[in-house]
Amino acid sequence: MIALIIIVVLIALLLISCICIVPQGSAWVIELLGKYQDTWKAGMHLKVPILYRVAKKVSLKEQVADFEPQPVITSDNVTMMVDSVVFFEIFDAKLFTYGVERPIAAIENLSATTLRNIIGSMTLDQTLTSRDEINGQITSILDDATDKWGIKVNRVEVKNIDPPHSIVEAMEKEMKAEREKRAVILNAEGEKQSAITKAEGEKEAAILRADAVKEQRIREAEGEAEAIKRVQQAKAEAIRYINEANPSEKYLALRSYDAAEKMADGQSTKIIVPSDIANLAGTLKAVKEVVDNK
Secondary structure, eight states, X not given: OHHHHHHHHHHHHHHHHTEEEEOTTEEEEEEETTEEEEEEOXXXXXXXXXXXXXXXXXXXXXXXXXXXXXXXXOTTSOEEEEEEEEEEEESOHHHHHHSOSSHHHHHHXXXXXXXXXXXXXXOHHHHHHOHHHXXXXXXXXXXXXXXXXXXXXXXXXXXXXXXXXXXXXHHHHHHHHHHHHHHHXXXXXXXXXXXXXXXXHHHHHHHHHHXXXXXXXXXXXXXXXXXXXXXXXXXXXXHHHHHHHOOOHHHHHHHHHHHHHHHTOSTTOOOOOOSOHXXXXXXXXXXXXXXXXX
């Protein structure tokens, strides 16, 4: 009875051991007597004891391989260390198991040789400014090469590019000189713009001053012309009134005396008066008639 119970327990344990549960995101490669038999996906599977063997458990998730920095020589003979990261996933567990021995090491070596080929055709300046181009080229090359291993390379990123210390110092000096050059140029441009603005301001001020002087002179000339016009109008008006009043010879003689008095207002003025003052009055009367005829 005890032996029967032991046999039943052993059979139960054997049956339980035959139940295999593959987790999500994984694939198991199964061999039958050492030969590939099947690839189990996620779920429960029954394994034949002794005959079936799990050859490899493969993760189908995207994986990251961070490789050690590799020495690379550029086309201008500069040796630098390049650190890269490869993002990949396995799409065929069978090819991954039987396609290549140590696939991660194979990817690392392939990545290093590809980096050397790509960067070896570039100068140092091109390498430092063309990371996207380097990433794209190495991703394409690795993806094509790893298809037969059941590996899909999604992308490759160049993390660090470390030139020699002497090159770094030279680049820093060059960058410093370039910054100082830009500062001098900007300062000169600022002074130039300031001088131009100042000159334009002085020009505008001179134009405004000239316009103001011009306007002042025009107004003064117009004022003088208006004053002369009004004086002449007043004189003409006075003459008209005198003509309309028909002055007598005595009045004209009196006005002539007044004019003579004004003309004699000075130490050096000499006046010659005709002996016949009536002739002077007659002369003034003749002048009046001439004016009236006009």
